[in-house]
Amino acid sequence: MSNSRIQSKALNAKLSWEIIGLDLAKNDLSFVGITLEGEIIRIDRLSYEQLVEFSRDTDPTTFAMEPCCESHYLTNQLELYGHQCRIIPGKAVQNYIDTYFSGQKNDLNDAEALAFLGQQKRLKFVRAKNRDEMQLQTLLTVREHYIDEYRKTLTSLKGVAQYWGLRLAKSLSSEMRLIALIEDADLPEDVKGIFKEMVKTYKDLQKKARELTKKIEAFTQGDEFCQKIRKIPGLGPISSAGLKVAIGDIARFPSPRTLPAYFGLVPRNITTGHSLKMGKITKRGDKLVRTYLVQAASSLLMLDGKGKFRDCQLRRWIQRKRQTLNHGKLVVALAAKLLRIVWAILSKNEAFDYRKAGVAKCSLPKT
Numbered sequence: 001m002s003n004s005r006i007q008s009k010a011l012n013a014k015l016s017w018e019i020i021g022l023d024l025a026k027n028d029l030s031f032v033g034i035t036l037e038g039e040i041i042r043i044d045r046l047s048y049e050q051l052v053e054f055s056r057d058t059d060p061t062t063f064a065m066e067p068c069c070e071s072h073y074l075t076n077q078l079e080l081y082g083h084q085c086r087i088i089p090g091k092a093v094q095n096y097i098d099t100y101f102s103g104q105k106n107d108l109n110d111a112e113a114l115a116f117l118g119q120q121k122r123l124k125f126v127r128a129k130n131r132d133e134m135q136l137q138t139l140l141t142v143r144e145h146y147i148d149e150y151r152k153t154l155t156s157l158k159g160v161a162q163y164w165g166l167r168l169a170k171s172l173s174s175e176m177r178l179i180a181l182i183e184d185a186d187l188p189e190d191v192k193g194i195f196k197e198m199v200k201t202y203k204d205l206q207k208k209a210r211e212l213t214k215k216i217e218a219f220t221q222g223d224e225f226c227q228k229i230r231k232i233p234g235l236g237p238i239s240s241a242g243l244k245v246a247i248g249d250i251a252r253f254p255s256p257r258t259l260p261a262y263f264g265l266v267p268r269n270i271t272t273g274h275s276l277k278m279g280k281i282t283k284r285g286d287k288l289v290r291t292y293l294v295q296a297a298s299s300l301l302m303l304d305g306k307g308k309f310r311d312c313q314l315r316r317w318i319q320r321k322r323q324t325l326n327h328g329k330l331v332v333a334l335a336a337k338l339l340r341i342v343w344a345i346l347s348k349n350e351a352f353d354y355r356k357a358g359v360a361k362c363s364l365p366k367t
Helices: 048-057 069-080 090-100 107-117 131-163 175-184 189-221 224-230 237-247 258-262 287-305 313-322 327-347
Strands: 005-008 017-024 028-035 040-047 062-065 084-087 267-269 278-281
Touching (some): 017 069, 028 048, 028 107, 040 048, 062 069, 062 107, 069 131, 175 189, 189 224, 224 237, 224 327, 258 327, 287 327, 313 327
Parallel strands (some): 005 040, 062 084
Antiparallel strands (some): 017 028, 267 278
């Protein structure tokens, strides 16, 4: 393949493309295409409208891009016209820039790196979400935003109130009680008005978060994927919705170990010189779903500690692990265990069974 680069200002839909790399920005993108003849066509600035129009007219080809908010929508658009899209992790692009461009990072170099990386068959690509998954992910993301904002608002209110000598209990969150305490306090009228507005903002955000929670719960009640996961202890409607968005087709994961690795719940391997050494967990994948899993594991450990978790194989597994792991490692191990259970029920298309959960695969009866 020739390494000659041709700087262009316009797209040519009549050319036959082997692969096209796109470096996406907010309002435009950089385009680097490799033709079947080996020419490298570089276009510095291109609007999204021009790209979509070009994709309608050109023969089906492969587009490569980095993961971002725009990449999922753009992938769905391009696939409608028969194209194939590959979403490449940003770390792979950075490593390519450091190796082949001496660390000279700019939009065109990023796009060219994406074009060449998109041709590698061993590289692991990021899965693009379909429109239904994008809709569910939007509900989950905005819900977390509302929860974060109303917690920050309430915390700020209590902090500023203490500045005026008004000490609000940490557990106090009732709107009526907060308003009553503000009214009875010796505060300037404008300060009272600000505090009341903060209380109103906090309650409005909390109400919006609850409305989104109800929408997510309604979705999971009618979804077979989520219904199977919801029967696993610790995993409710929010966790099942997050897993549905992140996992997609369970056939992508050939073994139960690959699912915890996908969500970054396995230790990092830093073995060298034949000396085995394992580091902290990798924390790869979807951070929000990993948070849900850790919370689920923590709630199960709390139930087990209080003696409220039913006697089953999973509880016996937890009690065995308690003898060798500290609390933090046990939480991570249980979160990974829950993911292996998720893999088993989805890949085998079975319902959750307390008699099997927690039993090693090799000990299960052969069917």
